[in-house]
């Protein structure tokens with residue numbers, strides 16, 4: 001029996017059927033806090049000392065979550081530290097963590113992302129514990145951390161509040177057993193129950209495409225039991241659980257409540273943070289998926305933009321749209337629907353609800369897309385990745401501004417309009433010689449001026465024909481940049497169109513072309 005089942009076994013084996021708490025499930029814990037305050041090191045330290053490798057080959061794989069044991073009880077840790085993953089999951093409406101650990105470094109105390117984490121914890125109403133980390137460091141000042149937390153309205157035990165607090169060092173391991181005890185204590189206060197006899201429901205905590213194994217996702221079971229062979233549905237994406245693995249790479253035949261399982265057998269990648277449902281009846285799964293398609297906003301325009309074919313000379317802008325909620329996304333779709341221009345088009349390669357994440361940057365990089373966000377934030381890791389990859393992200397909180405930015409971006413693809421600024425006229429008095437594409441001629445400026453570098457057209461029978469560019473200009477055999485009206489000039493013209501011949505007596509129109517940016 002793999003280690004993971006230990007918790008259930010002890011309960012099932014020792015309790016009588018009458019009061020069997022077979023429905024108590026392990027707590028799911030998320031670790032939040034400022035960057036570099038030691039979240040990863042804490043997760044690694046717990047993993048190293050509190051995980052029993054079980055039957056697997058012991059190959060640690062980061063699948064988005066792992067389980068550790070403390071006092072003979074299991075605790076599930078979401079192992080993507082930082083609030084990005086947590087926020088991504090919450091933005092899709094799922095609740096995943098039972099207990100949050102707010103990590104604050106003893107030497108640096110409360111920092112901006114600490115405050116952000118506090119806000120996220122409060123908004124999600126997740127019970128939490130403060131872990132003052134890096135206690136082994138010289139500059140450790142836990143009293144200041146407690147004080148700064150109080151200023152941020154987090155009142156820890158002993159400081160006029162009841163938020164549990166521990167001092168730890170992930171380096172030495174000090175305080176970690178106490179921290180885990182506290183996690184269990186907080187979990188017990190919150191009465192975490194589940195019914196392993198039911199079909200599984202839960203949330204997707206990791207999802208990616210593996211070149212060798214296809215689509216892979218980590219399903220965190222929140223209730224019921226997930227079995228190999230079950231049909232699993234996430235929105236309109238279905239899979240048949242072909243095989244499951246734990247975070248040690250060990251094979252699983254079933255996953256119990258609060259247990260994360262790497263699931264293979266998807267038809268496409270399920271979204272991170274989305275809830276899932278499982279059933280052993282294919283027809284039921286198909287119905288769920290169909291219901292989800294029917295009830296989801298169709299986003300027909302976004303989708304069809306992806307399928308649309310364009311002539312070869314059309315310039316196509318690839319875009320990703322993100323918005324805070326589905327209705328905002330629908331409003332965006334409606335607004336961009338009628339934006340079109342000659343020889344330009346756009347393709348919505350991705351769209352979705354929630355902050356701009358690393359996943360979006362990856363998609364933008366793969367497709368060469370610009371990301372437009374409406375009332376969404378940019379996850380710090382995504383911002384870093386975007387900078388590295390040179391991905392443009394434009395976010396606004398006002399829909400009009402998002403649309404204007406989008407319109408401007410698309411306008412950038414329009415061929416500029418050439419505006420003709422006429423400089424002057426010249427009557428040809430003599431053709432001197434023609435060498436290849438160069439023609440040398442002399443004439444009199446009859447209006448305006450001749451300017452070196454300007455363009456010249458032949459005006460004949462009321463029509464103008466492009467002749468070429470004035471590459472050299474002379475007056476009295478001296479090179480000059482300009483020759484004014486009434487004076488004679490020598491011109492060397494680089495003929496653009498081989499067929500065009502200037503003749504004596506022809507009038508040349510001299511002009512400049514200005515490229516004017518077009519707007520949609």
Ligand code: GDP
Nearest residue numbers: 034035036037038039040041081134169170171
């Ligand atoms: P995260 O960004 O919050 O995940 O932070 P990390 O876990 O990556 O830690 C940031 C840095 O602090 C790393 O260099 C760690 O080795 C170091 N660190 C983390 N925990 C401790 C600790 O308890 N003591 C000491 N001395 N260093 C630590």
